[in-house]
Amino acid sequence: MSYCKRKTYKIKPKTSYKVLRNCANCGGKTEYVNTDCFRVNANGNRIDVWLIYQCEKCKHPCNLTVYERVNPKILKEQYPGFLGNDKELALQYGTNKSFFQKNKAEISMDGMEYEILEEETEETETLEENSEIIHIQNPYELKLRTDKVLAEIFQISRRKINQLVEQELILVQGKYLERVTEVISKKRK
Numbered sequence: 360m361s362y363c364k365r366k367t368y369k370i371k372p373k374t375s376y377k378v379l380r381n382c383a384n385c386g387g388k389t390e391y392v393n394t395d396c397f398r399v400n401a402n403g404n405r406i407d408v409w410l411i412y413q414c415e416k417c418k419h420p421c422n423l424t425v426y427e428r429v430n431p432k433i434l435k436e437q438y439p440g441f442l443g444n445d446k447e448l449a450l451q452y453g454t455n456k457s458f459f460q461k462n463k464a465e466i467s468m469d470g471m472e473y474e475i476l477e478e479e480t481e482e483t484e485t486l487e488e489n490s491e492i493i494h495i496q497n498p499y500e501l502k503l504r505t506d507k508v509l510a511e512i513f514q515i516s517r518r519k520i521n522q523l524v525e526q527e528l529i530l531v532q533g534k535y536l537e538r539v540t541e542v543i544s545k546k547r548k
């Protein structure tokens with residue numbers, strides 16, 4: 360048994376999911392985008408919070424429910440973020456699938472921007488000598504081509520990546536990233 364390095368990368372969205380829904384103005388299904396604005400409505404000691412999306416073409420708004428008639432106490436930490444239209448908080452909701460499920464909103468991941476974060480590197484046992492193991496975590500399940508992401512990680516062209524895959528110097532399954540994709544990169548002699 361020999362040892363090799365295992366590097367972990369994580370895909371993090373920089374933009375929100377879009378919502379597909381009918382727009383009365385545009386007359387048909389359009390894409391709604393996150394405005395990064397919240398709407399807060401206080402009614403006695405109950406609070407409603409929405410995240411506002413809008414039709415990309417005509418700006419027709421669509422409010423997605425974040426909280427409905429809740430006691431302000433449970434919003435404690437997030438409350439200033441809702442009032443101040445905190446971008447990070449809007450992105451948190453805009454990339455939270457269960458939030459869209461609760462709103463029965465159909466999402467689209469087309470054209471989402473993302474960044475690749477390098478996580479820790481560790482030593483691991485391997486059966487493949489002279490190789491490096493790469494784990495790509497895609498917790499938001501963005502639909503991304505594996506060769507495109509590998510080209511960014513290795514900083515070489517997609518064509519070169521595909522050549523290395525053909526030569527079996529890079530071992531990877533699937534055209535698109537899974538939730539976790541394992542890649543074995545063999546050292547070229």
Ligand SMILES: [Zn+2]
Nearest residue numbers: 382385414417
């Ligand atoms: Zn519209």
